[in-house]
Amino acid sequence: MGVDIATRVLPGIGVCQELELSSGRRLGIVTRRSGLRDLVLYDDEGDGAAVDVALTDDEANALAEILGAPQLTFRLAVLQRQAEGLIVEQLPIPRNSPYSGRPLGDTQARTRTGASIVAVLRHGAALPSPTPDFVLQAEDLVVTVGTQVAVDHVARILDGTDTTAG
Amino acid sequence: MAAGGGGETHVAVLLVELGAILFALGVLGRLAKRFHIPVIPLYLLAGLAFGQGGVLSLSASHDFTQVAAEMGVILLLVMLGLEYSASELRSSLRAQAPIGVLDGLLNAVPGAAFALIAGWGATAAVALAGITWVSSSGVIAKMLSDSGRLGNRETPAILGVLVIEDLAMALYLPLLTALLAGGGAGRVVSAVAIAVGVVSAVLIIATRYGRHVTALVSAKDNESLLLGVLGLTLLVAGLADELKVSAAVGAFLVGIAVSGSVAETAAEVLAPLRDVFAAVFFVFFGLSTNPTQLLPVLPLALGLAVVTTATKMVTGYVAARRAGIKRRGRWRAAVTLIPHGEFSVVVAALAVGAGAEEKLGPVAACYVLISIVISSLLQRWPDRLRSEQFPGR
Numbered sequence: 001m002g003v004d005i006a007t008r009v010l011p012g013i014g015v016c017q018e019l020e021l022s023s024g025r026r027l028g029i030v031t032r033r034s035g036l037r038d039l040v041l042y043d044d045e046g047d048g049a050a051v052d053v054a055l056t057d058d059e060a061n062a063l064a065e066i067l068g069a070p071q072l073t074f075r076l077a078v079l080q081r082q083a084e085g086l087i088v089e090q091l092p093i094p095r096n097s098p099y100s101g102r103p104l105g106d107t108q109a110r111t112r113t114g115a116s117i118v119a120v121l122r123h124g125a126a127l128p129s130p131t132p133d134f135v136l137q138a139e140d141l142v143v144t145v146g147t148q149v150a151v152d153h154v155a156r157i158l159d160g161t162d163t164t165a166g
Numbered sequence: 167m168a169a170g171g172g173g174e175t176h177v178a179v180l181l182v183e184l185g186a187i188l189f190a191l192g193v194l195g196r197l198a199k200r201f202h203i204p205v206i207p208l209y210l211l212a213g214l215a216f217g218q219g220g221v222l223s224l225s226a227s228h229d230f231t232q233v234a235a236e237m238g239v240i241l242l243l244v245m246l247g248l249e250y251s252a253s254e255l256r257s258s259l260r261a262q263a264p265i266g267v268l269d270g271l272l273n274a275v276p277g278a279a280f281a282l283i284a285g286w287g288a289t290a291a292v293a294l295a296g297i298t299w300v301s302s303s304g305v306i307a308k309m310l311s312d313s314g315r316l317g318n319r320e321t322p323a324i325l326g327v328l329v330i331e332d333l334a335m336a337l338y339l340p341l342l343t344a345l346l347a348g349g350g351a352g353r354v355v356s357a358v359a360i361a362v363g364v365v366s367a368v369l370i371i372a373t374r375y376g377r378h379v380t381a382l383v384s385a386k387d388n389e390s391l392l393l394g395v396l397g398l399t400l401l402v403a404g405l406a407d408e409l410k411v412s413a414a415v416g417a418f419l420v421g422i423a424v425s426g427s428v429a430e431t432a433a434e435v436l437a438p439l440r441d442v443f444a445a446v447f448f449v450f451f452g453l454s455t456n457p458t459q460l461l462p463v464l465p466l467a468l469g470l471a472v473v474t475t476a477t478k479m480v481t482g483y484v485a486a487r488r489a490g491i492k493r494r495g496r497w498r499a500a501v502t503l504i505p506h507g508e509f510s511v512v513v514a515a516l517a518v519g520a521g522a523e524e525k526l527g528p529v530a531a532c533y534v535l536i537s538i539v540i541s542s543l544l545q546r547w548p549d550r551l552r553s554e555q556f557p558g559r
Binding site: 008009010011012013014016018020028030032033038044045046047048049051052054114 | 246249250254255257258303307311312314315316317318319320321322325327329344374430433491492493496498
């Protein structure tokens, strides 16, 4: 942490965020309303773009995942160490799970158990902070944070052996 | 091509003409993309080529294109309003007001002066002032994004100038409309007073009660959203026109009042419609301008373009310096503000349509074309400035 981010509003277009790196270089990210992103490296004078790489929404997300994944694992490890009594587990979605192919919100995991689903691992990639409309697939690994009891409860919900229907 | 006598023949000719126009515009759009030039001048040239006294003349589709052109203006303006949120407008207004005043003085005065020297009278002077005042936010936004300058530090200053111009237009257009309608100082003052009142009211309503306006058109599916926004826009534009406040301003204000995610979706679904009708608007303007009138006004348009290129550059340079931008960025901001486009054409069409000095049409056409050519020629110049400044790099 501790990176300074300056934000500039671009009326009618979107927003530009500028990061001052410890090397002294500066990096800009333009987020357009259309969803396009621009990755900007500034020139020697500092005001203008020396390089501007336009990214589609998908490309930007892929980049964010690659850059963010180690950070996520690290943060989870810290969380695990700091919060006594809390555990992090990767719970599988079995093929016969009642929630395979359904949105995450349908599980009502947080309401029913108190545990939080912080990420989903799919094909080896981490998809952090899934929203309730995120659709689960068989063989996903659901990263769940909570007490041992709560996490076990979520596991039962996901494999369909939970009897206390929500 | 003459209009057919029978009803069905007429429809057939209309469809053929309209189809030919739209298809040709599609080809021009591809050319523009291939050569990285703005498409507006090509549309204007196409209209000039096919209009009265041009290479070919189209008659059957005249009535239809006239209505479509009106819709084009309304759609251009409602989209402009949708793109800005009320809070962006207010913060730009606060931060950039002095630059907005400088921009208005430096760039409107040459237009007014040229018209007065040419002896066209006060109303035409106000119209020509508007034509030279407002830069093309469409052309400039496209240019900034194509050349990868959105992340540049001077860009917010440039966009700030454009925002203020667009907002000022909401006061300027009713003034011009009232002047064109005639009826003395009383009418003009009351039209401007109404406009000031309505614009401030809409800004306040949009920031405080934008949710309610948005709720009028908010719909789960895009089809009803499209119809809702379009319907509301035409309704308000029509009422504004009836009150002589200018239909375009009505549409602009609807765009501002609709906010949040509904505005984003509305902009998405309206964009294709805007593209079609705005293209027809530019062509129609070209169509109704006699190309033989272009040559006599060329020196005037050229002089105007040279003078206002200089004044626009001063505006951009000062705006960027005020934002703390270094030398190269200042010159980039200076050359970016040069192109004029949609708004100049809107003003000229309004003025000529209301029977003001008819040379305003060809002057505006020439002026827009020249300003875009000058700006394309100067675009890369600030980058060259760098290699001269720092030969070692």
